Amino acid sequence: MKVHPGHEITSLQYIFLLTGVQVGVAVLSLPRKLAETAGTDGWISILVWWLVSMLASLIIVQIMKNSPRGSLPDWAAEVLGVWAGKTIALLLTLYFCVLLYDGLTKSVLITKTWLLPNTPAYVITVLLLLPTYMIARHGPRIVGRYCELIVYLSLWIPLVYLLPLKQAHFIHLLPVVKDGWQPILTGAKEMIYPTLGMAATFVLYPYLKHKEKATAAVIASSSLTMLTYLFMTLICLVYYSPDEIAEYNNPVISVLKSIEFRFIERIEVPFIAFYLTIFSLVWIPTMYLATFCSSWLFARKDIRGQLQILCILIALATYFYTPTLYQNLMMEKILIGFGLSVEYIFPLILLSFIVLYNRLRRRNC
Template identity: 40%
Template sequence: MKKYAFNDITLMQYIFLIAGIQLGIGLLQLPRELAERAGSDGWIAVLIGFVIATCSSLTIVEVMKRHPDGTLFDLLKRYVGKWAGQAAAVVTALYFAFFSYTIMVRAVLFLKSWILPKTPDFVMLILLVVPSYLVARGGVRVLGRYAELVFYITLWMPFFYLLSLRESNWLYMLPLFKEGLQPILQAVQPTLFAFLGFEVAFLLYPFLKSKQYASTGIIVANTLTLLVYLHVTVTCTVFFSPDALTHFNEPSVNVLKTMEFRFIERLEIVFLAFFVMIISTTWLPGMYFAVFSVNWMFGKEDHRRLLQWLMLLFVVSVFFVMPTFNKTDKWIDIVNLTGILFGYLFPYVLWVYVWLHDRLQRRRRGT
């Protein structure tokens, strides 16, 4: 019997889980970061980041095919030893815990700056933690259903951005390669950070029912993320201009302030509420897989108690940390650096090791 068959997910849930984790905070700030580095050519960096992220994603799938019924920890335990699986579980637990905490605190700061400036941090965090626990306690299958639901609920949002194109100037996109190739290559770095999230495939793979479509699913997830980032980046660029775009911290929200309807005064407030739902599909899997990694080390299956302690730790920590945008920027830099090592470099190293290991084993059996 398969170890993770009791909590398996469909291909669509697999796709939306990965795409949801990738969107995160990048949806709000990526257009500004690209404009600062590459101006009107920032969208080209998104395409380059997509190609690099897809290659790394497919490498992860190829590695996991060697041990389809287990996670990364089970694979390392089999190929390297028990100590390697335990070490990977510790590192992964810390990575996902810090990742989810950073994203959740950043969401609190966004909500405070736009909607509830007088509300204490711990109150905002409690308002996010309680529903997060109700979703995350259900396991991977419930997280997959939630990610799928959020996708369908927010499917209408990109069409509202098309309304801003009536007052846009497409000449802002020209000329191409205005300052050469170097600024575009510099803009690839934030794009790679924005595509992080596909590394969760290391842990999601054994839960997938139709594993033969894992490669297709992860390509579709990356493509969905690409389309969203391209849509938001191009819309903000042609509306604000590449120079004016750098003056807004969250340009994808600011562009909505220019839209007015008779039945609603501040459209961006409504959108921000839906943005929080999208961002929640980033921190929820992070919290669950942080707890999942710890449970794997101790051979436990019930993750609810540990999940409660993790969320309590999140709430209590804000009394001592007192987060600000500058602090979370530094945290995001740490998460991004770790993600680059874990998501973009580690899959190739592991693939080479597994390939050499299997080849040596075949030679020994042959002799």
């Protein structure tokens, strides 16, 4: 499936697309998970995994430089044969569908818990799928513009999170590396799930308007993701005591209760409502990516039919079965293993193959 001239995305849209797919509902509970594993040194675990994820992103970019005008299935079909392309397209379709379903169901659970406890899950899902379809059907350019808009509209959020610092105790962070590096490296594993989504480059790279800026773009995207998680984690670590933070399932939401305004009683409620737009940066792009790959698999040029089918299947699945919080955590563990295979192991193997293939081709020439 070749790139159409009207669907190119800018470097900034590309950065926000990748960051949006990575920064999702996981940010709400990440400070607690890091504190349970690495204590108050959990913020260092973010920096450690940032280097790993950025290296993985650069490997994916190096792979896609071999296919500047087509997605990864296009390259595989051209070099290895049609069935290799179809196999990779199927793998990416399944992976993006799991990412999509995980991000959407987690957002539905958050909405039911904090905003609409008496509304059925399938009703919330349908309400979220309607704008998703309207945006995703127009392709990567409109999805990229949507991501760019949401990022600009979210620039005020860090300023609000600075307000709890009046009651913060920075001494909680000291001493640094108090228990050695083993807890920090163990805590880095908690960053696998929050940073999943780099595989979007396998599809989005051909749409990048200035491909020579791809390396700088993925570095900027990984750094922006890292700064987001680092900021939220540090705010929670200095506000809560090392023992207290473990008592809150979503400390990023709970810390908002310390902020008081005369004109609003529960400030966390409108924040969660706005967070849904940020969380939509996970399921809207991945819905497009999943339907792109499935359309490639079935040799369809128009993704709208695949998009409609996927929306109907998700709505029906939610009507008959809504995962509980525990089942959602189990799906998260499955997604971690799937993500490690698709975004870390597979690109490393593929890059090794490409290097060997190019050397053999030059030798034969």
